[in-house]
């Protein structure tokens with residue numbers, strides 16, 4: 097056995113490769129002979145086969161599936177039966193079996209196995225005996241072609257020469273036909289005399305070129321006849337014609353003309369195929385016995401057979417006729433009758449999945465394109481139709497389809513690729529094949545908030561748990577890669593964790609208040625929300641939320657001046673105070689803001705006829721002079737109210753006393769409380785002094801406790817007011 101693996105080149109890199117492996121083996125090996133270890137040779141040639149995994153070989157094409165096969169597990173190329181090269185390739189000088197094998201999804205081994213010829217056949221003649229009739233008048237030099245022997249071996253192992261034994265009256269000359277086959281011509285060397293010997297018997301031996309040669313013999317029996325007939329004679333010993341395949345039945349190929357100058361039936365020639373013309377050839381071609389016209393009679397298919405050899409004999413109808421022989425070689429010409437065939441090798445069910453991160457040059461599919469025609473008719477060009485981010489690259493009979501651009505599933509998640517194959521025949525034939533490429537997801541998109549900055553305005557005093565706003569971030573990735581969850585980024589608001597202020601629903605992005613906000617404490621605060629996708633690793637982004645707490649009119653104004661006791665203030669003005677005399681200024685505070693805190697003053701009740709109040713600054717002034725007959729005490733109810741939607745207010749009772757002791761000239765135009773104090777205190781001191789003397793004298797006399805009005809420990813105003821209360825009630829009694 098002679099096996100030699102030859103070469104190989106890695107033709108594409110990345111996800112796949114193509115290598116060529118060449119072997120040769122002699123014919124006639126027994127079934128089961130291991131020719132090669134494809135797995136090992138492929139690995140040595142550069143295939144990256146995972147040694148831990150049994151390589152799975154898949155035969156893509158096999159020109160002789162009945163003879164050789166590849167064990168899918170072991171990768172061994174073995175014979176399935178004895179290979180008879182001569183049956184497989186007949187006379188062709190080279191006999192090659194080709195296989196294409198895939199390992200994995202992208203690796204292809206192209207295997208060429210040459211079957212070497214052995215001289216395992218001997219020449220043989222179609223019949224046991226060749227009977228020949230030769231006219232006794234045949235002159236020396238007359239030649240009669242003999243039936244040839246056949247040796248299925250090719251080249252020098254085929255028939256090379258003929259020998260005739262014994263060798264007395266006749267000579268033998270070996271001649272070569274146009275197709276290289278050899279035949280013998282019998283040459284009459286001496287005059288024949290039927291009366292001397294009418295029958296000769298010889299042994300014709302055909303020898304092949306082996307060492308030692310094989311041979312075959314046939315008995316040649318020659319009868320010498322006393323006829324003056326001329327025998328038919330072909331002009332040429334061999335003819336060659338060609339026919340286009342698919343030529344319709346009846347297409348004439350060749351008119352054979354074996355001439356026979358005899359008259360009548362002796363000159364009428366009948367043509368026929370020789371006995372060993374194959375049955376198939378007889379179906380395809382018709383030879384008209386009378387006219388010698390060779391024509392097409394069946395469907396001639398180049399892919400079935402490239403050429404046919406027809407041995408024809410011509411015989412006249414006269415008695416003792418000696419047939420003439422010639423050989424017609426019909427070669428079939430290829431017509432472009434087979435469209436290209438596109439076979440997606442690495443594609444299951446016409447769907448390829450490829451990740452959107454696949455780089456340019458990544459092989460997504462392997463295609464085998466074949467065309468049963470030969471020559472230009474079988475040369476195929478392939479291309480990918482449409483404008484897609486893929487391209488097709490051709491390698492011998494394979495093509496790869498590679499990524500040729502940027503894939504982005506979020507823009508387009510599916511492509512429909514169509515491969516077009518077109519042969520070079522005239523007119524050319526074409527085929528297309530479509531398949532779908534599905535782009536699979538990668539986590540390549542960050543969640544994207546609908547805005548980078550959200551603002552929500554809430555009124556203070558909200559209920560804890562109140563809904564504030566929703567944020568939303570979109571992530572166009574698929575499944576978990578695109579499912580977004582939200583969380584609040586830890587931070588501090590007024591020294592408290594932000595988590596005590598707000599919470600977020602991780603799924604919906606709804607944000608809730610956790611406490612009741614107080615505008616007077618926190619007018620606004622900011623925090624960040626994080627959106628995270630579920631990829632591994634996950635991608636994230638954030639947005640800022642600003643919460644503005646709006647003021648609500650929740651603070652009631654508080655009257656701060658004049659000082660109130662039980663909601664009442666007492667004010668003294670001179671009895672002679674004129675019109676516009678400033679009685680007092682009402683002041684109030686409101687912690688609210690804006691309208692809610694803007695205050696106005698008015699008089700709600702009381703002796704409004706004598707006084708007026710400035711609604712803006714709270715000044716109370718007299719509107720008329722008090723006559724001699726005027727009351728000594730006036731009452732006013734003063735209200736300070738804010739401008740909130742539902743207004744809040746505070747009120748106070750102002751008691752105004754007309755005091756004869758005060759001089760309007762001194763205090764007109766401005767309120768001078770301290771002056772009033774001084775005056776009041778002065779009066780008190782004077783009265784106290786008088787009273788103490790009076791009491792001291794009386795106590796001394798009655799030995800009783802001194803009763804005095806003690807203001808210590810009380811606020812001055814209330815002390816004074818109590819004091820004047822007494823004075824007033826005393827005065828009223830007097831009045």
Ligand SMILES: *[C@@H]1O[C@H](CO)[C@@H](O)[C@H](O)[C@H]1NC(C)=O
Nearest residue numbers: 331351352353354355356387
């Ligand atoms: C056959 O050949 C003979 C002699 O060469 C010629 O006279 C005759 O016309 C030919 N017949 C045909 C049909 O070609």
Ligand SMILES: *[C@@H]1O[C@H](CO)[C@@H](O)[C@H](O)[C@H]1NC(C)=O
Nearest residue numbers: 511512513514528530531532
């Ligand atoms: C893909 O394109 C081919 C040719 O344009 C068409 O015949 C086929 O129906 C398409 N397939 C899909 C799934 O769009």
Ligand SMILES: *[C@@H]1O[C@H](CO)[C@@H](O)[C@H](O)[C@H]1NC(C)=O
Nearest residue numbers: 537538539574575576577631
């Ligand atoms: C998410 O992305 C990863 C790679 O980033 C990928 O392996 C996975 O298949 C993707 N998930 C989906 C559901 O597409």
